Amino acid sequence: MSQQAPEAVHRLVPSPAGRTHVVEQGTGPLVLLVHGFPESWYSWRHQLPALAAAGYRAAAIDVRGYGRSSRPGDLPAYRMPELVADNAAVVHALGEQSAVIVGHDWGSVIAADSALLRPDVFRAVGMLSVPYAPRGGPRPSTVFTRLGEEREEEFYVSYFQEPGRAEAEIEPDVRGWLAGFYAAFSADTMPAPDAPGPHFVGRGAQLRDRFPTGRLPGWLGERDLDVYAGEFERTGLSGALGRYRNMDRDWEDLADLDGTPLTQPSLFVGGGLDASTTWMADAIKAFPTTLPGLVSSRILDGCGHWIQQERPAEINEILTDWLAALPA
Incomplete structure (x- = not known):
């Protein structure tokens, strides 16, 4: 009840x-x-x-x-x-x-x-x-590398692998980056189907280059964004990105669960x-x-x-x- x-x-x-x-x-x-x-x-x-x-x-x-x-x-x-x-x-x-x-x-x-x-x-x-x-x-890193090579781009999971690389993009403007990332995968703000995919990075580019700009998704108020940004501005992104950087280790650790x-x-x-x-x-x-x-x-x-x-x-x-x- x-x-x-x-x-x-x-x-x-x-x-x-x-x-x-x-x-x-x-x-x-x-x-x-x-x-x-x-x-x-x-x-x-x-x-x-x-x-x-x-x-x-x-x-x-x-x-x-x-x-x-x-x-x-x-x-x-x-x-x-x-x-x-x-x-x-x-x-x-x-x-x-x-x-x-x-x-x-x-x-x-x-x-x-x-x-x-x-x-x-x-x-x-x-x-x-x-x-x-x-x-x-196959090993996850192999799969994600192939995904990018098929498009002559880099899949975002591969982009996240090298410690410090994604942090250098995100941490100078955490709030703006988060706003774009959330918008890229929200129903009311995501790029059109024929636009360059935000899951991929062009050669020599940054992930945020394909994020939508100009408005927040309907579910994300300014205060909500402040909460998320405030936490990541305090902690940095390395801990969060650690999950992506252990996918191959997970593949090895969980082999018995195949x-x-x-x-x-x-x-x-x-x-x-x-x-x-x-x-x-x-x-x-x-x-x-x-x-x-x-x-x-x-x-x-x-x-x-x-x-x-x-x-x-x-x-x-x-x-x-x-x-x-x-x-x-």
């Missing part, structure tokens, strides 16, 4: 990262919310009160390297098993033995791997924007205009095999990548309906 949500509470809890910043709201079964790049706990600002009002204890974290969570200086500290360990530690630090985990963008991948590696802790998994695709295939289906009850919601959905259409088609516990899969027409911020009411309804249908 819906109820009036209490105020959100910020806290720092011990984790393998050092400490993890958690923003929680509500009481009831624990739902851990994991953000993507380049975001923070704040990307769940619409979901925290809605889940709390529906009778859940919603807890949104800053992933290690972001916001008020610890930022280890060692690049391998951002490999996937370390992030999974943080998530399990947060659940236990909050006094719980298990939780439902929901992630967006990189958080979707982190949530899926958390469920795979710690099924004793994570009893169900929700994935927004990035569908589940089992570990397998082809493994994710069996817990699951949910996927994607945006119809999001490249993560269209490029990974084969992964979505494979869900009957790769997600045998799938409860619901939805594609929101006309929606971009920042799905829980672009369509908060729809996502809140989808999440609460899915949570209510899960086994106690």
Whole structure:
């Protein structure tokens, strides 16, 4: 039954990262919310009160390297098993033995791997924007290099690999860069289909050269942008980019999971205009095999990548309906 949500509470809890910043709201079964790049706990600002009002204890974290969570200086500290360990530690630090985990963008991948590696802790998994695709295939860096070579450009993931390179583009104007990045993948501001793709960098160019300019997406107010920019201006971008710089390490670390289906009850919601959905259409088609516990899969027409911020009411309804249908 819906109820009036209490105020959100910020806290720092011990984790393998050092400490993890958690923003929680509500009481009831624990739902851990994991953000993507380049975001923070704040990307769940619409979901925290809605889940709390529906009778859940919603807890949104800053992933290690972001916001008020610890930022280890060692690049391998951002490999996937370390992030999974943080998530399990947060659940236990909050006094719980298990939780439902929901992630967006990189958080979707982190949530899926958390469920795979710690099924004793994570009893169900929700994935927004990035569908589940089992570990397998060639080394990721090889795949992304080929993607760029096919177009005589550089794929953004490859562009992010060299420490310091993307930081040199972003950090002199964090707010402007973030505004362009968010606009590039939002339904109401993304470039036209025939415009140069913002996922790719021209030779000798910068990623921001293809970002839209002039207006913010409808979901992003000036104050919202201030929150995101303020955090990254304080922390820099290296911690956040550490996730991209460990993809080959993840591929090695998770070799034992090659082809493994994710069996817990699951949910996927994607945006119809999001490249993560269209490029990974084969992964979505494979869900009957790769997600045998799938409860619901939805594609929101006309929606971009920042799905829980672009369509908060729809996502809140989808999440609460899915949570209510899960086994106690």
